[in-house]
Amino acid sequence: MKHNNLKIFLKNLYSIYLTIYLLWWVSVFIIISEEGFHPVQDIPWFILFTTILFIFWVAKYRFAGDKRLFFYRDISITNLIVHLLVIFLLSTFMVFFS
Numbered sequence: 588m589k590h591n592n593l594k595i596f597l598k599n600l601y602s603i604y605l606t607i608y609l610l611w612w613v614s615v616f617i618i619i620s621e622e623g624f625h626p627v628q629d630i631p632w633f634i635l636f637t638t639i640l641f642i643f644w645v646a647k648y649r650f651a652g653d654k655r656l657f658f659y660r661d662i663s664i665t666n667l668i669v670h671l672l673v674i675f676l677l678s679t680f681m682v683f684f685s
Contacts, residue, residue, distance in 0.1 A: 594651040598659040601643045605658065606670050608640050613678045617685050 619629070647653050653660045658667060 590650075597643075597647045597650055598653065598662075601647045602658045602662065602666070602670055604640060604643050606674055608636060609674055610677055610681070611636055613681050617681060621685075 615629070615633075644656065647659065651659070658670060
């Protein structure tokens, strides 16, 4: 039972972080379009956030056996819709009101 709870926890943790990661990319494009690209400032953030995503993916793969990059293998349709809706709505808000 505990192992199954860990799988569910890791899958949801990965999905939540992936949602945040994708929203971060939207903000990156907005900032770069307004202020330009500054490698010394921007590359470390890319490495940090991508490394965290990779660590979560490895943990999900190792403990849950799920290789999917986008969310997870047996995600419920409701959960998927909520993640996609949050990404769409917040991205739209960020693009039009920044």
